[in-house]
Amino acid sequence: MSQKNDKDLYVPERARIVETKEMTDLEKYFRIKLLDREALGHAPGQFVMVTVYGVGEVPISVSSPPNGRSGEFELVVRKAGNVTQALHNLGTESLVGIRGPFGTNFTSKGFERKDILFIAGGIGLVPLRSFIKQVVNENKKYRKITILYGAKSPDELLFKEEMDQWGKKENVEVKITVDKGDPSWKGNVGVITTLIPPLEIDIQNTLVAVVGPPVMYKFVILSLASKKVANKNIYLSLERRMKCGVGKCGNCQIQGSYACQDGPVYCFADIEHLKEAL
Amino acid sequence: MHKISSEKFHKVLEQIIKDNETYGAVKKRDEYIYDRLETLSDLEIENYVPTVLPPKKYFYPQEEDLVQIDYKTKKANRVIFKKEIVLLGVRPCDINAISLFDRIMSDGNPDPNYLERRKHITVIGFDCVKSCWEHALCEAVGTINVKEGYDLFFSEYKKEYVIKTGSKKGEELFDRYIKNSHKLSEKERDDYHHERAERIKKFNHKVKYLFQDVSSIFEKHYDDPYWKEIGKICLMCGSCVMVCPTCYCFTMDEEVDLKLQTVTRKRKWDGCMLRDFAMVAGNHNFRPTAEMRLKHRWNRKFNYLLKKYHMSNCVGCGRCGFACLVKINPIDILNTIMGNYYSGVKHESEK
Amino acid sequence: MKPKVAFFDFASCEGCQLAVLDLEEELLDLVNIVEIVNFREAISEKGEDYEIAFIEGSISSEHQIERIKKIRKQAKLLITIGACACTGNMQYLSNFFDFEEVKEYVYGDKAKYFDPVQSKPIDQIVNVDFQIPGCPIDKYEFLKVVKQVIAGGLPRIPNYPVCSECKMQGNECLLKKGILCLGPVTRAGCGAICCKNFKYCFGCRGLAPEFNIESFKDVLRSIGYKEKGIMAQFKIVNGKDIQLLQSGGK
Numbered sequence: 001m002s003q004k005n006d007k008d009l010y011v012p013e014r015a016r017i018v019e020t021k022e023m024t025d026l027e028k029y030f031r032i033k034l035l036d037r038e039a040l041g042h043a044p045g046q047f048v049m050v051t052v053y054g055v056g057e058v059p060i061s062v063s064s065p066p067n068g069r070s071g072e073f074e075l076v077v078r079k080a081g082n083v084t085q086a087l088h089n090l091g092t093e094s095l096v097g098i099r100g101p102f103g104t105n106f107t108s109k110g111f112e113r114k115d116i117l118f119i120a121g122g123i124g125l126v127p128l129r130s131f132i133k134q135v136v137n138e139n140k141k142y143r144k145i146t147i148l149y150g151a152k153s154p155d156e157l158l159f160k161e162e163m164d165q166w167g168k169k170e171n172v173e174v175k176i177t178v179d180k181g182d183p184s185w186k187g188n189v190g191v192i193t194t195l196i197p198p199l200e201i202d203i204q205n206t207l208v209a210v211v212g213p214p215v216m217y218k219f220v221i222l223s224l225a226s227k228k229v230a231n232k233n234i235y236l237s238l239e240r241r242m243k244c245g246v247g248k249c250g251n252c253q254i255q256g257s258y259a260c261q262d263g264p265v266y267c268f269a270d271i272e273h274l275k276e277a278l
Numbered sequence: 279m280h281k282i283s284s285e286k287f288h289k290v291l292e293q294i295i296k297d298n299e300t301y302g303a304v305k306k307r308d309e310y311i312y313d314r315l316e317t318l319s320d321l322e323i324e325n326y327v328p329t330v331l332p333p334k335k336y337f338y339p340q341e342e343d344l345v346q347i348d349y350k351t352k353k354a355n356r357v358i359f360k361k362e363i364v365l366l367g368v369r370p371c372d373i374n375a376i377s378l379f380d381r382i383m384s385d386g387n388p389d390p391n392y393l394e395r396r397k398h399i400t401v402i403g404f405d406c407v408k409s410c411w412e413h414a415l416c417e418a419v420g421t422i423n424v425k426e427g428y429d430l431f432f433s434e435y436k437k438e439y440v441i442k443t444g445s446k447k448g449e450e451l452f453d454r455y456i457k458n459s460h461k462l463s464e465k466e467r468d469d470y471h472h473e474r475a476e477r478i479k480k481f482n483h484k485v486k487y488l489f490q491d492v493s494s495i496f497e498k499h500y501d502d503p504y505w506k507e508i509g510k511i512c513l514m515c516g517s518c519v520m521v522c523p524t525c526y527c528f529t530m531d532e533e534v535d536l537k538l539q540t541v542t543r544k545r546k547w548d549g550c551m552l553r554d555f556a557m558v559a560g561n562h563n564f565r566p567t568a569e570m571r572l573k574h575r576w577n578r579k580f581n582y583l584l585k586k587y588h589m590s591n592c593v594g595c596g597r598c599g600f601a602c603l604v605k606i607n608p609i610d611i612l613n614t615i616m617g618n619y620y621s622g623v624k625h626e627s628e629k
Numbered sequence: 630m631k632p633k634v635a636f637f638d639f640a641s642c643e644g645c646q647l648a649v650l651d652l653e654e655e656l657l658d659l660v661n662i663v664e665i666v667n668f669r670e671a672i673s674e675k676g677e678d679y680e681i682a683f684i685e686g687s688i689s690s691e692h693q694i695e696r697i698k699k700i701r702k703q704a705k706l707l708i709t710i711g712a713c714a715c716t717g718n719m720q721y722l723s724n725f726f727d728f729e730e731v732k733e734y735v736y737g738d739k740a741k742y743f744d745p746v747q748s749k750p751i752d753q754i755v756n757v758d759f760q761i762p763g764c765p766i767d768k769y770e771f772l773k774v775v776k777q778v779i780a781g782g783l784p785r786i787p788n789y790p791v792c793s794e795c796k797m798q799g800n801e802c803l804l805k806k807g808i809l810c811l812g813p814v815t816r817a818g819c820g821a822i823c824c825k826n827f828k829y830c831f832g833c834r835g836l837a838p839e840f841n842i843e844s845f846k847d848v849l850r851s852i853g854y855k856e857k858g859i860m861a862q863f864k865i866v867n868g869k870d871i872q873l874l875q876s877g878g879k
């Protein structure tokens with residue numbers, strides 16, 4: 001699933017920004033189309049290296065599900081520094097560079113007619129959305145689909161309307177919480193782990209996919225453990241600094257594992273022994 | 279295996295230097311560096327000690343261009359710097375490092391820049407007849423012996439030189455430069471191997487424990503107290519990484535030219551001992567302390583990458599131990615961690 | 630549209646501006662991508678519509694405080710260039726003495742005709758967006774930063790110590806020969822130019838963002854340096870940071 005040609009390992013392909021949307025003060029949505037190739041050909045959870053020419057390159061997860069609109073794909077970028085800020089200054093018709101898709105992915109294989117539990121914290125919803133949409137679009141294939149989503153405050157919630165749409169499907173349940181509410185907020189208040197204890201989880205038959213900031217994992221894992229969910233059924237996506245995306249530069253290493261190749265999506269059972277992982 | 283006289287040996291080298299753009303160990307002030315050889319007398323043969331930087335700088339330069347992008351059309355093309363050169367007098371430790379690089383760079387996603395440049399570099403090795411300096415541990419980690427990574431290899435034997443060829447290119451060189459050599463008889467060959475083994479026995483031998491179990495010991499003693507101890511004194515200066523023949527981590531950045539015509543993507547040496555290496559946006563650092571970085575660097579050498587590439591990723595040259603101002607070095611690290619393991623010193627997670 | 634750039638100097642030797650002028654050919658290309666509206670005090674800073682201000686020199690009078698505040702108001706991006714502006718450089722030494730005595734020493738009985746203040750680096754007066762350190766600055770690093778900004782990015786210079794760069798150059802280590810070199814705690818970016826020429830690093834690029842000062846002092850003591858000598862070396866350029874360190878801050 002890597003580049004077309006090994007020789008072009010570090011060469012970005014051209015892509016055009018076809019649509020942008022300001023989502024929050026910090027997050028911006030981009031719809032992107034490759035110029036010289038049909039489709040990106042990614043799987044949920046994979047990422048691309050995005051170049052802002054002359055500024056640099058950063059790893060960004062593909063947020064749209066596979067088989068999206070003819071060769072287009074979606075990214076949501078949080079303004080965090082050099083490259084992401086420059087990316088925010090680009091509008092439609094601008095060209096960016098793309099390498100990838102890279103890394104491992106989420107899969108629901110083996111969980112047809114079973115349950116799927118998504119847990120997204122903050123901007124973690126962005127990478128998870130690709131998988132959520134894939135599953136929700138084919139919701140009939142599964143028994144129960146639960147989506148937990150937590151953000152710091154109501155104005156930081158992403159894809160609010162989409163969430164509402166998903167929640168309308170018969171076997172899909174969406175639960176949202178914010179760390180701190182505001183006067184207009186009527187929903188749950190509290191960290192995301194408060195949503196876990198009330199859940200009824202069929203531990204033999206539930207796939208759990210978790211994406212969030214580093215601090216969130218420890219607590220979510222603890223909550224899931226107290227529900228006796230097996231580590232082999234928990235999948236999570238880890239973020240590390242990445243420069244090459246292809247297993248060469250060493251920046252992304254988690255002990256012996258390369259987050260850009262062996263990750264970013266890991267089965268928790270495979271990394272629970274890695275002290276650097278969580 | 280063939281051998282030639284010492285006199286012939288020198289003549290051959292002289293000719294190689296004359297015909298090729300050749301680099302080798304040259305004395306600067308007090309130390310040696312790899313530099314251009316004009317004549318054989320520039321080259322240090324007898325009293326070689328590891329150069330400030332290993333020959334890695336020719337295979338994998340400090341900074342190199344990877345891609346050029348037209349700033350208007352954004353059309354991108356890879357660029358590869360390459361040059362036909364000969365490295366003369368590369369020692370076993372560094373040859374092993376090159377061979378390791380060959381494996382790493384062709385593994386998984388092959389690195390086009392390294393592999394293309396590599397084809398144009400000829401490696402002519404010299405054997406070591408004595409321990410080069412007190413920092414070396416080549417005999418402990420098994421890198422005093424060479425299997426691949428060289429084209430020609432000369433080893434002193436009873437005041438003469440035994441020649442091994444390690445590649446097709448090496449055979450061509452042999453045919454071109456070494457006429458009238460003496461082919462070693464079976465008996466001579468055995469004797470050579472025996473004599474070589476005997477002389478290696480007189481090397482440093484500062485590592486007190488058997489190396490073969492190192493990975494599992496480092497794994498088990500992941501939280502050995504020694505990491506904290508050396509973490510306290512480490513300056514996080516990165517010298518160890520920069521002088522290491524097997525460190526290959528890099529960073530990438532890009533720059534536009536002043537005429538706004540071309541963007542050049544470059545890669546530059548980087549390393550896990552430095553602050554930004556595991557830092558992500560929002561200043562979150564996955565390895566904020568020197569302790570964690572040392573643990574990572576040395577587990578890479580003796581555990582993670584050893585397991586992956588089936589050879590020690592420290593080739594024992596001792597450059598890092600020499601360069602380190604607070605004397606953190608692989609000999610002490612191996613002796614302490616393995617010593618703690620064997621003597622049952624408890625580590626953090628066991629307490 | 631070319632961004633408008635202005636240069637201003639305060640208490641300094643003007644060496645950094647000279648380093649920029651020394652770019653010669655590149656300078657011609659530079660004016661292709663930026664418009665230089667103010668260089669030195671040729672044009673008054675009032676009413677100029679520059680976006681990027683490069684500041685050389687440290688602050689040593691009330692008048693200068695007013696001036697830098699005005700510049701800060703106008704500039705979208707304020708970048709200090711050189712040790713004087715970034716760390717306070719040698720002028721900062723006056724902070725280690727009683728200011729009345731310093732005034733007396735420098736101005737004699739004419740102090741009342743001036744409005745001197747304790748010498749300060751720019752970031753102690755106004756908010757600074759980025760610093761290009763060095764005494765003088767490296768002209769190529771200056772160019773690099775300009776290009777980074779023009780391309781739409783943030784300025785980026787090395788965050789590691791000079792030793793890394795020194796080793797990349799393949800230099801023999803001076804400290805190992807007993808010479809007091811500040812490379813292990815100083816920010817790289819100069820290409821370890823001093824060490825390359827067998828001169829010790831005196832820390833002109835300021836302290837690196839991360840260092841182990843206690844261990845470094847132990848190293849220096851072990852080769853015979855005394856606390857006083859070590860501190861004197863630090864104070865040449867890094868008086869401000871050393872003062873902060875000693876008072877327990879960082």
Ligand SMILES: Cc1cc2nc3c(=O)[nH]c(=O)nc-3n(C[C@H](O)[C@H](O)[C@H](O)COP(=O)(O)OP(=O)(O)OC[C@H]3O[C@@H](n4cnc5c(N)ncnc54)[C@H](O)[C@@H]3O)c2cc1C
Nearest residue numbers: 058059060061077078080081082083084240241242558559
């Ligand atoms: C697999 C993966 C998927 C990601 N997906 C998304 C996403 O969908 N949306 C989003 O907004 N962000 C995502 N990130 C984080 C994003 O890559 C960083 O925010 C970004 O690299 C910051 O770069 P910068 O130049 O803007 O910031 P700076 O702080 O200026 O970064 C400097 C350098 O550090 C590196 N760096 C800094 N932070 C990170 C980081 N968190 N991860 C990797 N490298 C980093 C970059 O290489 C960058 O060049 C993802 C990260 C990873 C590893």
Ligand code: SF4
Nearest residue numbers: 512513515516518602
């Ligand atoms: S050379 Fe020594 S002090 Fe410097 S980073 Fe390496 S181990 Fe630490």
Ligand code: SF4
Nearest residue numbers: 522592593595596598
């Ligand atoms: S770790 Fe040190 S001794 Fe080992 S190969 Fe690298 S520089 Fe040489």
Ligand code: SF4
Nearest residue numbers: 369371406410414416
């Ligand atoms: S470390 Fe060993 S192989 Fe390398 S130069 Fe020294 S003695 Fe020779």
Ligand code: SF4
Nearest residue numbers: 792795802803810812
């Ligand atoms: S000469 Fe100075 S900068 Fe260079 S390695 Fe030695 S201490 Fe570091």
Ligand code: SF4
Nearest residue numbers: 819823830831832833
């Ligand atoms: S080596 Fe030190 S003193 Fe010399 S230019 Fe670099 S930072 Fe300044």
Ligand code: FES
Nearest residue numbers: 245248249250260
């Ligand atoms: S990002 Fe370079 S090795 Fe993973």
